[in-house]
Amino acid sequence: MNDLGLDLELRLVRYFTVVAKHLNFSRAAEELHLAQPSLSRQIGRLEQRLGARLLERTPQGNHLTAAGRAFLPEAQDLLRAANRAAHVARAHAAEGHLVIGYLDDLIITPAVSELRVRHPQATIETRHLTCQTLLSFEDGQIDVLIGRTPFTFPAGNLWTKTLYEEARVLVVATSHPLAGQASVHVNEVADEKPYPCTAPTVDGWMVHRLLGEEPQQTRPVEAYEDKLELIASGRAIGIQPAGDRRTLLHPGVTTVVLDGAPPSDVVVAGRIGEVNPLVQDFSDIIVDRCRTRPVPAAR
Structure with a gap:
């Protein structure tokens, strides 16, 4: 019996996992730095090689087929195993x-x-x-x-x-009423509602919209620079580690000592x-x- 696994291109397998994550070829192509038509062709190549349709493309969006749902965890395991193998080889050089x-x-x-x-x-x-x-x-x-x-x-x-540990600070626009405070307690901003953010909060940020203001956008706030811009415009406040000095790069924001917030490690x-x-x-x-x-x- 022909072993299909030996002929699978890991690059194509990775493309599929990214498309499966987004269920959107445009966003997947953006993450992979590919043109969308090229990505569609590569997924088609993978489907042809496997002899199974992995994605169902409809006007309402993309969906994993039964074969796609079954293949996805195997594909993820395959990529992890390949990375581990390369990693072990590097480590023993x-x-x-x-x-x-x-x-x-x-x-x-x-x-x-x-x-x-x-x-x-x-x-x-x-x-x-x-x-x-x-x-x-x-x-x-x-x-x-x-x-x-x-x-x-x-x-x-x-x-x-x-x-080491870092205390947290409140980040506000320079025109914000809290900007002149020596310190503020976290309870004073506890009722703020968060802007949507789909990415992991790896930088310790928690961005909040101002109380009583409806968000003017629904797209997730992921880029650090976009968070600063929201704050500088007066549409949000933020909480971040005191040691993060990137706020110094934006003249429209300032930080205030935040009491009562857990530190960031x-x-x-x-x-x-x-x-x-x-x-x-x-x-x-x-x-x-x-x-x-x-x-x-x-x-």
């Missing part, structure tokens, strides 16, 4: 290979530089991640991650070490069962460098 992911405005240069000095023959890469690209860590494309909580992955698959994270020795070396370096750190203040 004689010279070493490490990909370090980092979120928000966190600076990892000193720790990365020290790791490169310790392992001059190793290939050490860094990648800035966003809400939309964070899954590359779960999929094995990133070996170790530096970020602010909260972010979520499958239970039991992740270890974390807290590097800056952590180093890795996958349980990690076999790459460079992960532990990098973790040790950055933990040691973060033992003493000044507490950021609001501006």
